[in-house]
Amino acid sequence: MSDVLELVDVSVVRDGRALVDDVSWSVKEGERWVILGPNGAGKTTLLNLASSYLFPSKGTATILGEQLGGVGTDVFELRPRIGMAGVAMADKLPKRQTVLQTVLTAAYGMTATWHENYEAVDEERARAFLDRLGMTEYLDRKFGTLSEGERKRTLIARAMMTDPELLLLDEPAAGLDLGGREDLVRRLGRLARDPFAPSMIMVTHHVEEIAPGFTHVLMIRQGKILAAGPMETELSSRNLSLCFGLPLIVEHTGDRYTAHGLPLS
Numbered sequence: 001m002s003d004v005l006e007l008v009d010v011s012v013v014r015d016g017r018a019l020v021d022d023v024s025w026s027v028k029e030g031e032r033w034v035i036l037g038p039n040g041a042g043k044t045t046l047l048n049l050a051s052s053y054l055f056p057s058k059g060t061a062t063i064l065g066e067q068l069g070g071v072g073t074d075v076f077e078l079r080p081r082i083g084m085a086g087v088a089m090a091d092k093l094p095k096r097q098t099v100l101q102t103v104l105t106a107a108y109g110m111t112a113t114w115h116e117n118y119e120a121v122d123e124e125r126a127r128a129f130l131d132r133l134g135m136t137e138y139l140d141r142k143f144g145t146l147s148e149g150e151r152k153r154t155l156i157a158r159a160m161m162t163d164p165e166l167l168l169l170d171e172p173a174a175g176l177d178l179g180g181r182e183d184l185v186r187r188l189g190r191l192a193r194d195p196f197a198p199s200m201i202m203v204t205h206h207v208e209e210i211a212p213g214f215t216h217v218l219m220i221r222q223g224k225i226l227a228a229g230p231m232e233t234e235l236s237s238r239n240l241s242l243c244f245g246l247p248l249i250v251e252h253t254g255d256r257y258t259a260h261g262l263p264l265s
């Protein structure tokens with residue numbers, strides 16, 4: 001299995017402070033990773049490195065075999081190979097475009113500029129991804145009028161349009177109600193278990209949002225990796241308690257996880 005992402009001794013320093021501090025981490029082809037950690041721990045910074053939009057201040061980051069800042073690496077060739085669904089992207093998309101247009105423009109590496117000569121084959125793909133995410137009824141709706149859950153599902157369909165080798169999901173379930181979360185977890189579970197789906201890295205705040213099929217977990221605290229490895233061994237009460245700095249119990253029921261704190265004594 002080849003490396004989809006390899007960080008070696010990577011630090012990202014801003015204003016003299018390491019947001020990510022001497023991190024080494026590798027993601028192999030086919031793996032599905034979850035990144036957990038408290039607010040401000042450095043999760044989004046890791047995702048921004050993985051998306052090639054942020055370069056390390058120190059160390060080396062290699063994405064899909066291309067070293068960031070390396071001789072011969074062209075990030076503009078690399079970026080279409082990486083799908084990114086997150087709030088940062090949602091803010092860049094025109095609110096007046098329809099859901100179908102929003103997904104379709106991704107095939108052409110654009111956020112806007114709707115024009116008429118899209119290929120039928122691309123439109124079919126956009127419709128198929130939207131269908132898999134339960135968005136068929138919303139094809140003609142304006143992106144700006146969607147609910148949080150509908151927007152999240154549209155963004156995932158959009159991220160799939162370039163047929164990425166690596167899919168990055170930034171808090172896909174944030175702001176969803178219970179039904180919306182469970183619907184999304186089911187859909188992400190189907191994607192995660194699809195052997196033809198890209199390698200995946202998902203940032204989340206809650207273990208309840210981990211879909212079945214995710215294989216690995218990375219826990220980060222104050223820019224440093226606290227645990228990284230297979231979900232079965234690393235997603236433990238001990239690691240989660242250390243990560244969030246209070247006593248937590250993780251329970252694994254069927255193919256899902258829950259976590260809760262212990263009462264104050």
Ligand SMILES: Nc1ncnc2c1ncn2[C@@H]1O[C@H](COP(=O)(O)OP(=O)(O)OP(=O)(O)O)[C@@H](O)[C@H]1O
Nearest residue numbers: 014015019037038039040041042043044045046205
């Ligand atoms: N450009 C920047 N300059 C200075 N500090 C920054 C910059 N970007 C992020 N930070 C800080 O770096 C730390 C890590 O940020 P990051 O967004 O990676 O955390 P996170 O784990 O994703 O947090 P959250 O769960 O709150 O989204 C935070 O303390 C943040 O304030």
